[in-house]
Every structure is written in structure tokens, then in C-alpha cells.
Amino acid sequence: MTTAAVTPGADAAPPAASAAPARRRRPAAGLAAVPLLAFTAIGFGAPVLAMALGAFSVKDPATGASSFSFANLTASLHGPYLTALLGSVELSAVSAALAAVLGLLLAQAVVAFGSRTLRDAVLTGSGVLANFGGVPLAFAFVATLGNSGVLTRHLGLADAGWSLYSFWGLTLTYLYFLIPLMVLTITPALEGLRVQWHEAARNNGATRWQYWRHVALPVLAPSLLGGFVLLFGSAFAAYATAAAMVGSSIPLITLQIADAISGNVLVGQENVALALSLDMVVVAGLVMAVHLPLQRRSARWFD
Numbered sequence: 001m002t003t004a005a006v007t008p009g010a011d012a013a014p015p016a017a018s019a020a021p022a023r024r025r026r027p028a029a030g031l032a033a034v035p036l037l038a039f040t041a042i043g044f045g046a047p048v049l050a051m052a053l054g055a056f057s058v059k060d061p062a063t064g065a066s067s068f069s070f071a072n073l074t075a076s077l078h079g080p081y082l083t084a085l086l087g088s089v090e091l092s093a094v095s096a097a098l099a100a101v102l103g104l105l106l107a108q109a110v111v112a113f114g115s116r117t118l119r120d121a122v123l124t125g126s127g128v129l130a131n132f133g134g135v136p137l138a139f140a141f142v143a144t145l146g147n148s149g150v151l152t153r154h155l156g157l158a159d160a161g162w163s164l165y166s167f168w169g170l171t172l173t174y175l176y177f178l179i180p181l182m183v184l185t186i187t188p189a190l191e192g193l194r195v196q197w198h199e200a201a202r203n204n205g206a207t208r209w210q211y212w213r214h215v216a217l218p219v220l221a222p223s224l225l226g227g228f229v230l231l232f233g234s235a236f237a238a239y240a241t242a243a244a245m246v247g248s249s250i251p252l253i254t255l256q257i258a259d260a261i262s263g264n265v266l267v268g269q270e271n272v273a274l275a276l277s278l279d280m281v282v283v284a285g286l287v288m289a290v291h292l293p294l295q296r297r298s299a300r301w302f303d
Contacts, residue, residue: 051274093232100227126180126183130177237254239258260276
């Protein structure tokens with residue numbers, strides 16, 4: 001009886017002893033994240049705070065004193081500023097939807113082909129093209145499909161009514177970097193589709209279309225929606241490509257911010273530009289609020 005009473009106590013000692021180092025490791029792990037949190041606070045938090053303070057500040061032109069007001073935010077949601085915001089949302093939504101569909105088809109073709117070399121080549125190329133934007137991309141499209149571009153002259157596109165400096169011309173340009181971004185986003189999800197699911201559907205008499213409609217697409221839906229949201233955010237924040245290619249001919253919020261800061265519209269509109277930037281931050285926050293839950297939900301299927 002004595003031995004039985006002592007033995008459980010002896011067995012319980014090692015877990016208690018091993019729990020102490022684990023408790024000591026947790027604060028150490030938290031301290032390791034402090035530099036990252038500090039960098040995030042300085043690099044992202046401080047600019048957002050300064051933007052918010054400026055968006056709610058109005059200067060008296062006579063005295064130069066600043067006061068708290070919603071006038072800048074009200075102005076950013078009316079007139080040409082609201083038109084620019086809606087124009088950016090429309091352009092981003094259309095280009096992201098097209099890129100999501102085309103990127104899915106391209107990624108599926110690469111995955112179905114089954115070649116490791118082709119997969120690596122496509123993903124490497126997509127990584128390069130997804131980051132190719134700005135003035136070089138605008139120049140490449142102007143030289144190719146502009147009013148005097150190579151393809152425009154040789155194919156007679158101008159006679160057919162084609163114009164690169166339009167909504168659809170800018171959409172086509174955005175697809176150049178959005179489709180590769182979608183390929184990078186959706187390829188891991190496509191590779192996560194298990195062969196057993198396809199075999200089970202086929203054994204139950206399902207056609208290939210029925211498999212995609214009832215099995216693959218529902219499983220991929222969170223990843224597809226997450227990819228669309230990511231593409232939307234990338235297109236929504238793009239500035240240099242549109243500025244170099246279309247100027248102010250297409251109303252976009254990023255171009256309106258640049259005009260307000262530089263005083264091309266009215267002098268002293270810097271705080272309105274900050275209010276427009278705050279509008280963009282709100283839209284980006286909504287995008288991330290949708291993207292993160294979808295990303296977590298899609299990850300559960302492929303664990």
C-alpha cells in the first residue's frame with residue numbers, strides 16, 4: 001500500500017518539472033516578437049495616425065489655426081472625389097474578376113499537365129510578372145497597343161475603335177500583373193485537391209463537370225474568393241501605371257490624391273487628400289477583413 005501511494009506522486013513530478021521551462025519559454029518567445037511589433041507600429045501605425053489626424057483637421061485660411069472637423073471626409077465622399085472612388089472600385093472589381101477566372105484556368109492547366117519543370121517555370125515567371133508594374137508596364141503597353149503602337153498599326157485596331165487610354169484599355173493592362181498574382185495564389189489550392197475526391201466522384205458516376213461543380217469548386221470557393229479579394233486590393237492601390245498611361249482621363253482615387261497633394265485642382269487641398277487616403281485605408285481594411293477568414297477556412301480543407 002505504501003508503494004502504491006508513493007508511485008503516483010513520483011510519476012506526477014516530471015510533468016510539473018517540464019511545465020516550468022515551457023512557461024519560461026513563452027515570455028521569451030513574446031519578447032522575440034517585440035522588434036517586429038515595434039517596426040509595424042512605426043512603419044504602419046504612425047503614418048495611419050498622422051493620416052487620420054490630418055483628415056479630421058481643417059485650417060483657417062486667415063489665421064492658419066487648425067480645428068477638428070468632418071469637412072474633409074465629407075468632401076471626399078462627394079462630387080469628383082466620390083466619382084473617383086467609385087471608378088477605382090469598378091475598375092478593381094472588373095479586372096480582379098477577369099484575372100481570377102483566367103488565372104484559375106491557367107493554373108489548372110499547369111497543375112493538370114503534371115510537369116514539375118513547367119510548374120516551376122510558370123510560378124517563377126508569375127512571380128516576376130506579378131511585380132512588373134508602374135511606368136515600365138505603361139510604356140510597354142503604349143508601345144504595343146497605344147495609338148501608334150506596333151499591334152495597333154499592324155492589326156488596324158484604331159479603325160475598329162480600340163483605345164488603350166480607356167476603361168477597358170486600363171483593365172487589360174492591369175490583367176498583365178493580376179493574372180500571374182492569381183496563379184501564385186490559387187496553384188497551392190489546386191494542388192491540394194485530393195485524387196481520392198476525383199476517384200470517388202468518378203466511381204459514383206459523376207462526369208468531370210459534375211466533379212468540378214459539386215466537389216472541386218465548393219472546396220476551392222474560399223481560396224477563389226480570397227484570391228479575388230487580394231487581386232481587388234492590388235488593383236485598387238495601383239497608381240503609377242494609371243498615372244503614366246491615362247493621366248486624369250479616367251477618374252481614379254489614387255490619381256485624385258496625387259492631384260490634391262500637388263495642388264493641381266485647388267490649392268490647400270492636402271487634407272482632403274489625407275481624407276481620400278483614409279477612405280482607401282477603410283476599403284483596404286474591409287478587404288483584409290474578408291480575405292483573412294476566407295484564407296483560414298480554405299486552409300482547413302487542405303490540412
